[in-house]
Amino acid sequence: MSTRLFVSLLLVLVGCGGARTAPRTTPPPETTQTVEAPEALPLDPMRQVPGTGVSMRAPRGSEPTPFGAGFVHRARRIQMLVAAAQGDAQVIATFERGIAADAESLETEEVEVAGRAVTLHVDHQETGQDLLLERVWVLVTEGDRAFVVAGAYDASRSERVRDLVRASVLTASWDTTVPLDPEAAVGFRLTAPTGLVLDRSTTGSVTYGVEGQMVPPVIGAPTLFLIAVPAQVPLAQRDDACEPILFQAGPITDDHVRTRGRIETDTVEGCEITGWQENERPDGTTTPLATYAAVVYLADETFLVAGVVSETDRDTWLPRFAEAARTVSSAR
Secondary structure, eight states, X not given: OOOOTTXXXXXXXXXXXXXXXXXXXXXXXXXXTSOOOGGGSOBOOOEEETTTTXXXXXXXXXXXXXXXXXXXXXXXXXXXXXXXEEXXXXXXXXXXXXXSTTXXXXXXXXXXXXXXXXXXXXXXXXXXXXOEEEEEEEEEEETTEEEEEEEEEEGGGHHHHHHHHHHHHTTOEEOTTSOOOHHHHHTEEOOOOTTOEEOOSBSSSEEEEOTTSTTTTOTTSOEEEEEEXXXXXXXXXXXXXXXXXXXXHSSOOGGGEEEEEEEEOSSEEEEEXXXXXXXXXXXXXXXXXXXXXXXXXXXXXXXXXXXXXXXXXXXXXXXXHHHHHTTOEEOO
């Protein structure tokens, strides 16, 4: 199980609708020649992005994203996203590799952000939902930290919004003394099972694992993920929709299910399953893993809770994962 850095972009953009034209695959010739200065474009005042140490000016009229670190402008169908990582060279390298994964680069530009010379990227990324995103982003490294500030929008709207997004990205600043807090950054949390701690190496996901065994991950070590699912399910449809969402978003296939159950507390409801999967090693051998997965409804929102552990430790950890799934709550 992995959590893509830009998965939260789908929360708003997939459901925005509106008329579409054929996506443009090359930027207009004037894109890098005539660009309005940031102060000439409509931007909000500087605001901090919780949990990241980053501040920025979002396009005027933006609001904080319901889940994920950044802002969304619903009328213009723009999402601004911030993510940060902290750790050794391997952590930073993994963070950097994930940013441009599965993207087609369109152009780059040398710019200055907060007095630092950096490269501004424009690329396209397919979402798997028949939507081509265009992204404008910069990556900054500062000691043992790295930050990415990005804007994304339907690629067919590039001529109307790219300059505005570029201007917003260029306003970013950062404070490396601010502790990274993934729960505050994405806006939700759960009570970590006994023996697990919050992974603070990146704000792009909420992950709980054994201290010292999360980065790089130790296969078979107990790990629990909490992910917002881009689906708002009407109350009357939740029972019927629960397992289909679980199998679509979760790590367990229908033929690998061992047990099924329901979740119902004073604050959350949902469904859960346990099962198994095989982790294939580079040498061709496999490691059996016990897996827990749940869809949890909290107020109007939907979450996936997924945990993995070695098969030999399933009786210890799967009940702990199930208990933690019932504690999902807002962090804002």
